[in-house]
Amino acid sequence: MSAPVYDEGFLGRLEAGLRAALPRWGLSEAAELRLLTISENATFRASDPASGREVVIRVHRPGYHTRDEIESELAWLTALGAEDFVATLTPIPQTDGSLIADLDDDGTTRHAVAFGLLAGKEPDEGDDLARWYRELGAVNARLHAHARGWARPEGFVRKRWDYEAMLGNVRLWGDWRAGAGLDAQGLAVLERTSAVLRDILADYGTGEDRFGLVHADMRLANLLVDGDTLSVIDFDDCGFSWYLYDFAAAVSFSEHEPYIPQLQAAWVEGYRSVAPLSEADCAMLPIFVMLRRMLLTAWIASHAETPTAQALGEGYTHGTVALARAFLARYDADDTDAGRVAS
Structure with a gap:
């Protein structure tokens, strides 16, 4: 740490x-x-x-x-x-x-x-989150369209959020192996999960249709709702990654909640109201959610002085291991589902 x-x-x-x-x-x-x-x-x-x-x-x-x-x-x-x-x-x-x-x-x-200041407040569980995630999906589709068509100025440089940067050897946010309260059994589970993620993401690839400039941190704390308006703030982590990673970032720290499939369906509906999104791409969304969860486990370990890390601590790491077990049951390399999802 x-x-x-x-x-x-x-x-x-x-x-x-x-x-x-x-x-x-x-x-x-x-x-x-x-x-x-x-x-x-x-x-x-x-x-x-x-x-x-x-x-x-x-x-x-x-x-x-x-x-x-x-x-x-x-x-x-x-x-x-x-x-x-x-x-x-x-x-x-x-x-x-x-x-x-x-x-x-x-x-x-x-x-x-x-x-400058923007009016509004962060959405919370008391709000109709599905409504706002539907709108967020549309916002993401517009942002992705802009990123694809925008002529970036000379010298434009942002970090690349790929597997190596998140869980591999670059580790921009630290090492998930330092996760608070991670024991040997949990370490083995996350090691396997990291390897499965690496293989699926390598198969999915980084073609121009699926990898480009994204916000990369549209979690609830970076959204403001005011009346019917949804604003997005804090582009500090924007960089080059998979476009679908924006959904995974949007459910940060809530990946384990039972309502995530509902938010995913709403986000997809909103995205498709602006741009096409294939079923094969939609099948990748849980992959990116697991990737983000492991990245945040590393972030908590390397940012221990922040209020977010202090509030989550070991409980978040244990939750990551539990999610990883479920993930492996579905996507382990020995499971033919993994090959289908990555195609």
């Missing part, structure tokens, strides 16, 4: 550096700064009594995205906003017109980006 990043001292330095940078967005240094979330990044809300303005500022996690990667994310967001493909946050330029602020952290540079 890696050492915590967001300890009290680090957060204090971030806030001090951010306060000094507020005038770059036309805010006074007297603005109230409130930490909203710690996940991959630290997100603050700045409320300026002098101007009445409020913005959200994302300070990037050290050692994760390069400046070029952040600029590429913002280029896609700007294009989506200009073409009205999806309701989302738009980055706010600094007074010099640039979108990325460099903050000093005791001699080390940290990157920060400001965004």
Whole structure:
């Protein structure tokens, strides 16, 4: 398990550096700064009594995205906003017109980006989730169409979320083997599951019709509902992956819930209202859900200081093993279903 990043001292330095940078967005240094979330990044809300303005500022996690990667994310967001493909946050330029602020952290540079606010709240289980997943499917189809047709600017670079990056040797979010509470028996189950996933995904392939630029993190925390409008926020993990991985990300931390098949059916219905989706592709959705579940098990282990990881802990790892057992019963290489799904 890696050492915590967001300890009290680090957060204090971030806030001090951010306060000094507020005038770059036309805010006074007297603005109230409130930490909203710690996940991959630290997100603050700045409320300026002098101007009445409020913005959200994302300070990037050290050692994760390069400046070029952040600029590429913002280029896609700007294009989506200009073409009205999806309701989302738009980055706010600094007074010099640039979108990325460099903050000093005791001699080390940290990157920060400001965004406007969007109305709405995160959907929860009390809402009609199927309704919103139907809409999310349509949003995903539109995003995928945009990604396929958009002429990316020169120098565009984002991470590649393939098997190697998630569960293989690259491990962008850490190693699932470090999962909290994972015992030898569970380790063996997940090792086998990882191997089966590797083989199925290799058969499915990364052709242009199924692999491209995706949001990659449309979980409930990154959705806002306001009336009939569904907005998508936080493109920080956008990158190149299987298009269907967007559904798996959308059920993050809920993969074990009995209502997931209902949400999957709604998502597929919404997607097909905008673009075709074959039965063979639909049969791959549970594969990507298992892939995401193992990736999140690794993320929890490598981000132990975050509230999400602390809330889930060993229980999530044990749930991953239970899901993996069911997965292997259906998709193990000795089962002919695995070959059919990957075709």
